[in-house]
Amino acid sequence: MKKILVIFMLAVIGYSLGTSFSTIKFGENRIGDPKEEKNVAAFYLNKTPDELSVANVITAIVVNYRGFDTLGEVSVLFLAATGLGSILYRRRKKGEHPEVITKPASQLLQSGSKLIYPAILVLGAYVFIHGHLTPGGGFQGGAIIATGLLLMMMAYKDFEIRHNVLTWVESIAGITFVSLGLTGLVYGKSFLENFLPTGNINDVVSGGIIPIIYIAVGFKVAAELAGVLETLLSNKEND
Amino acid sequence: MIFSLIIIIVLVLLLLAAAIYAVMQKDLLYATIATGVISLILSILFFIMQAPDVALTEAAIGIALTTIIFVFAIRHTSRREDEVLIHEESEAQTLDNKENM
Amino acid sequence: MSSIDYNQIMSIGIYGSAIGLILIGLYAVLLKKHLTKIVIGLSIIDAGIHLLFVAIGYIDKGTAPIFSPKGIEMMAQGKTMVDPVPQALVLTAIVIGFVVTAVALSLVIRLYRHNKTARIDQIKSLKW
Numbered sequence: 001m002k003k004i005l006v007i008f009m010l011a012v013i014g015y016s017l018g019t020s021f022s023t024i025k026f027g028e029n030r031i032g033d034p035k036e037e038k039n040v041a042a043f044y045l046n047k048t049p050d051e052l053s054v055a056n057v058i059t060a061i062v063v064n065y066r067g068f069d070t071l072g073e074v075s076v077l078f079l080a081a082t083g084l085g086s087i088l089y090r091r092r093k094k095g096e097h098p099e100v101i102t103k104p105a106s107q108l109l110q111s112g113s114k115l116i117y118p119a120i121l122v123l124g125a126y127v128f129i130h131g132h133l134t135p136g137g138g139f140q141g142g143a144i145i146a147t148g149l150l151l152m153m154m155a156y157k158d159f160e161i162r163h164n165v166l167t168w169v170e171s172i173a174g175i176t177f178v179s180l181g182l183t184g185l186v187y188g189k190s191f192l193e194n195f196l197p198t199g200n201i202n203d204v205v206s207g208g209i210i211p212i213i214y215i216a217v218g219f220k221v222a223a224e225l226a227g228v229l230e231t232l233l234s235n236k237e238n239d
Numbered sequence: 240m241i242f243s244l245i246i247i248i249v250l251v252l253l254l255l256a257a258a259i260y261a262v263m264q265k266d267l268l269y270a271t272i273a274t275g276v277i278s279l280i281l282s283i284l285f286f287i288m289q290a291p292d293v294a295l296t297e298a299a300i301g302i303a304l305t306t307i308i309f310v311f312a313i314r315h316t317s318r319r320e321d322e323v324l325i326h327e328e329s330e331a332q333t334l335d336n337k338e339n340m
Numbered sequence: 341m342s343s344i345d346y347n348q349i350m351s352i353g354i355y356g357s358a359i360g361l362i363l364i365g366l367y368a369v370l371l372k373k374h375l376t377k378i379v380i381g382l383s384i385i386d387a388g389i390h391l392l393f394v395a396i397g398y399i400d401k402g403t404a405p406i407f408s409p410k411g412i413e414m415m416a417q418g419k420t421m422v423d424p425v426p427q428a429l430v431l432t433a434i435v436i437g438f439v440v441t442a443v444a445l446s447l448v449i450r451l452y453r454h455n456k457t458a459r460i461d462q463i464k465s466l467k468w
Binding site: 056058059127135136137139140143144146147150225229232233 | 299304
């Protein structure tokens with residue numbers, strides 16, 4: 001009985017979504033000419049190479065035009081990492097030691113991860129340093145670095161990252177982001193305003209404070225995701 | 240023109256097949272791998288629709304990190320979906336009485 | 341004539357698969373009993389919504405919104421660029437979706453430790 005009711009409700013939802021989205025024609029040109037700014041997308045496409053000298057339009061939207069949303073997203077990540085650590089916390093009884101992984105990883109994983117780990121770190125750093133020139137940015141680079149650290153954590157049982165170092169990196173990156181925004185206030189304009197000089201387009205040093213903010217976000221995301229993975233990996237298996 | 244159409248139709252059919260497999264399978268480890276396959280095909284579709292930033296983010300976060308978090312959760316809970324817990328005798332009696340009422 | 345058919349097939353294919361993903365995920369959230377399967381359904385709903393958003397912003401014969409030297413050349417020739425606003429929204433949404441999945445799974449692990457089972461039709465015997 002419940003199954004029939006749910007399938008009927010899903011059919012109604014699917015039909016209404018389908019008919020309302022079929023009125024949006026797929027691939028229709030809704031922007032028009034970027035020179036005459038008729039809507040928000042044309043405004044962003046027109047202003048980005050002239051005013052900001054940044055090549056990647058999405059980086060300019062995420063860091064500069066909608067920079068406050070990125071600050072909110074970074075704080076949500078921080079809250080979730082803290083909440084995860086506190087939900088899975090277990091008080092250690094007397095005489096208990098943390099679980100060690102008893103069986104070592106296979107030979108292929110051990111020798112392969114030693115070869116590939118520096119390359120993953122360099123790739124992640126490249127992606128978040130050049131976030132304003134090519135597709136990429138802080139979130140992508142941070143996730144790549146966290147995946148590299150996870151590979152080493154699973155191959156060697158004595159590879160550990162001290163929680164102290166992770167906490168310090170995360171805090172300093174967060175303080176950098178907020179203080180750059182407050183410095184914009186000091187210069188007499190608004191919060192997170194671009195106050196450094198913008199260079200030529202397609203240079204590494206261009207776009208004012210945009211590369212600096214993305215580097216800070218990259219460090220912060222990498223440290224947070226590595227902390228989350230280590231919390232999940234080092235819990236005991238049975239009660 | 241017709242070649243790209245065939246590729247998109249094949250990818251869409253694989254996407255829906257992987258989603259149905261992920262929901263219907265009773266062994267949770269296989270369902271997790273099917274969720275990773277959904278993220279992979281989604282990343283290819285994002286690239287075809289000219290969105291390289293979104294494709295990178297979905298590939299970095301959806302394929303590696305979501306799958307590993309699900310594997311950790313399965314390790315700390317049960318692996319199959321249809322495991323039934325065997326109560327003690329008195330508690331089973333209480334449950335039967337409550338359901339009969 | 342053939343270009344109209346091509347556009348219609350593309351729109352049915354991509355919109356249909358996005359709405360299909362949302363419906364399959366909703367089915368798993370409403371009807372399944374194991375908590376991890378419910379969280380898998382939540383992750384599938386997220387994937388469907390992201391595909392729907394990026395599909396709305398696509399412009400036919402458009403190119404990626406990056407002003408590389410090749411991109412500046414193409415803009416001078418009169419080609420158009422794809423809408424950048426939905427892509428910026430989906431970028432944030434993917435990261436937040438992963439974080440929500442992680443916190444939901446930690447709650448599942450905590451419930452399993454307390455009740456020794458992760459099925460919602462066997463947790464009803466609470467001691468109050």
